[in-house]
Amino acid sequence: MGVSVQVSRRLDLFAVIVACALWGGILAGDMAAAGQGKVIYDDKCAHCHGAEGKGDGSGADRLSPRPRDFTRGQYKIRSTESRELPTDDDLFRIVTDGMPGTSMPGWPGLSNEERRAVVAYIKTFSKSFERATAPPLEIAMVDRVAPSEESVAEGRKIFEMLECAKCHGQQGRGDGPSALALLDEWNYPTRPADLTMSWRFRGGDAADDLYRRFMAGLAGTPMPSIKDAFPIDMEVEDIQIMIEDEEEISPEEQEKYDDAMRDIRVQTWHLANYVRSLSPAQEPEVGIVLESALVEGELPQTADDPRWGKGEGVMFPLAGQIIIEPRLFTPTVTAVFAKSMHNGEEVALLVTWHDPSLSISADDEADGGDDALAVQFPTKISDGAVRPYFLMGDARHAAYAWVWQASPSMSPEARVSGDVREVRANGMTRLQEQPADAQDVRGRIAYADGRYQLLIHRSLRTEDKKDLQFEAGAFIPIAFAAWDGSNGEVGTRSSVSTWYFLLLEMPASNKPYLLALVGALLTLAVQFGARRSARRGSESRRNLSGKSTETQV
Numbered sequence: 001m002g003v004s005v006q007v008s009r010r011l012d013l014f015a016v017i018v019a020c021a022l023w024g025g026i027l028a029g030d031m032a033a034a035g036q037g038k039v040i041y042d043d044k045c046a047h048c049h050g051a052e053g054k055g056d057g058s059g060a061d062r063l064s065p066r067p068r069d070f071t072r073g074q075y076k077i078r079s080t081e082s083r084e085l086p087t088d089d090d091l092f093r094i095v096t097d098g099m100p101g102t103s104m105p106g107w108p109g110l111s112n113e114e115r116r117a118v119v120a121y122i123k124t125f126s127k128s129f130e131r132a133t134a135p136p137l138e139i140a141m142v143d144r145v146a147p148s149e150e151s152v153a154e155g156r157k158i159f160e161m162l163e164c165a166k167c168h169g170q171q172g173r174g175d176g177p178s179a180l181a182l183l184d185e186w187n188y189p190t191r192p193a194d195l196t197m198s199w200r201f202r203g204g205d206a207a208d209d210l211y212r213r214f215m216a217g218l219a220g221t222p223m224p225s226i227k228d229a230f231p232i233d234m235e236v237e238d239i240q241i242m243i244e245d246e247e248e249i250s251p252e253e254q255e256k257y258d259d260a261m262r263d264i265r266v267q268t269w270h271l272a273n274y275v276r277s278l279s280p281a282q283e284p285e286v287g288i289v290l291e292s293a294l295v296e297g298e299l300p301q302t303a304d305d306p307r308w309g310k311g312e313g314v315m316f317p318l319a320g321q322i323i324i325e326p327r328l329f330t331p332t333v334t335a336v337f338a339k340s341m342h343n344g345e346e347v348a349l350l351v352t353w354h355d356p357s358l359s360i361s362a363d364d365e366a367d368g369g370d371d372a373l374a375v376q377f378p379t380k381i382s383d384g385a386v387r388p389y390f391l392m393g394d395a396r397h398a399a400y401a402w403v404w405q406a407s408p409s410m411s412p413e414a415r416v417s418g419d420v421r422e423v424r425a426n427g428m429t430r431l432q433e434q435p436a437d438a439q440d441v442r443g444r445i446a447y448a449d450g451r452y453q454l455l456i457h458r459s460l461r462t463e464d465k466k467d468l469q470f471e472a473g474a475f476i477p478i479a480f481a482a483w484d485g486s487n488g489e490v491g492t493r494s495s496v497s498t499w500y501f502l503l504l505e506m507p508a509s510n511k512p513y514l515l516a517l518v519g520a521l522l523t524l525a526v527q528f529g530a531r532r533s534a535r536r537g538s539e540s541r542r543n544l545s546g547k548s549t550e551t552q553v
Contacts, residue, residue, distance in 0.1 A: 037121030053125030064330035073128030074219035077203035082225035145269035155274025175356040175450030198279035210272040287314035292340035312337035331495035332484035359485030369490035
């Protein structure tokens with residue numbers, strides 16, 4: 001038994017020596033590649049991250065979140081345990097894929113060797129990598145719990161127990177009461193993720209990716225490791241301190257500690273499954289055409305009418321307006337979702353977008369401007385490619401728009417109000433509201449849990465020559481713009497979309513049915529004629545047969 005233990009210890013010691021030797025060799029290789037990496041970094045990375053990697057490049061002040069300060073050696077997206085350095089593969093994935101929802105693009109166009117060289121150079125900014133004597137400890141992907149309704153329900157309980165809603169909101173849209181007050185370790189504003197848009201998650205959106213995020217925490221942000229957040233009893237905490245101090249513990253203490261850690265891992269898997277369930281299974285496809293279904297009778301008058309169906313609708317991406325001064329590099333609203341239907345006389349458009357705060361400038365507690373949304377069209381349908389400039393038209397081609405702007409609600413049942421107004425625009429700073437007696441559009445707004453839903457109605461045809469006259473079957477250009485008042489978005493500082501299309505379904509034509517009816521009648525006529533001809537032929541044969549018999553007799 002003693003010999004076996006000695007052999008085991010020697011093997012463990014040998015493994016440590018080999019690992020350290022390999023680690024030293026890797027570091028030596030890093031230094032060789034760092035020279036090549038510096039050239040690429042200076043060309044493609046320094047503009048944001050700074051020449052010395054401090055996150056203070058020339059473009060840093062325009063970005064939110066700000067570029068990472070590499071000198072701290074703290075990285076959000078890792079496969080390693082809390083307070084550990086990332087692996088080279090972790091950094092390689094970030095360089096390759098970028099960081100969704102930020103200004104950090106991916107660089108898949110660089111060769112593998114070039115990306116590895118950039119990783120090697122980035123590591124030279126922090127002494128932490130140089131001081132490391134062994135590879136970082138990676139998170140063990142054990143005690144996995146498969147997604148299920150039961151697991152999601154357990155995950156919701158953990159979400160509530162850990163008070164995740166304080167930052168992420170009750171429905172996970174990043175609208176918690178602390179959301180707008182959060183600061184990172186560098187004292188810069190940082191916002192919690194919208195958990196209902198998994199395609200914008202940094203580091204992946206699979207349950208495995210979320211499990212790693214929760215176990216590791218997001219270094220440099222208010223998001224801690226879940227192991228630091230879970231309540232554990234005093235005895236387990238004492239054992240943990242002993243382990244960290246490398247003190248000897250009994251087998252019973254080890255078993256008690258292992259059971260407690262296993263319970264945390266299982267609950268973390270439940271939480272990962274719950275958070276993943278808040279988003280669609282697949283990233284919504286970017287819309288090109290918004291189809292407006294033809295229905296009978298009155299159109300829906302509320303956003304929760306069951307006729308709208310499930311889901312938020314077709315997704316149309318938005319980006320910060322950076323063409324006209326003043327510009328917006330870090331917009332809050334990055335997409336709107338839309339649904340539409342019409343009844344041949346009136347069209348209804350339901351637009352949904354996420355905004356973590358309700359901003360009304362008339363409200364003493366609001367900073368900045370009002371939340372707002374604009375839906376724009378050309379002033380008339382054109383057969384060609386001519387359409388207004390997508391930034392609310394220009395001097396030559398005006399845009400026709402429906403504009404909603406937040407205002408205080410007079411009803412105790414609603415948090416926000418604001419009429420939708422028809423506007424004619426020749427640019428983002430040249431908007432002219434149509435007279436009150438010429439307003440043919442009406443809207444209804446609702447805000448809850450970080451989400452706006454704006455329902456707009458208008459007759460397809462109006463008597464106002466300045467209005468767009470809607471036609472079924474025509475591809476009608478449509479574009480969107482949004483403003484988040486709490487983000488200082490006002491005037492030209494907004495998020496905007498390019499032109500897409502609205503297509504109103506045409507009434508079913510009678511022609512196909514008439515053709516089908518004519519075809520059916522012709523078929524019946526042919527069949528009737530064939531049967532009659534066959535019957536006559538049969539009778540003729542019988543008559544001939546009878547005459548032949550009489551002759552023989």
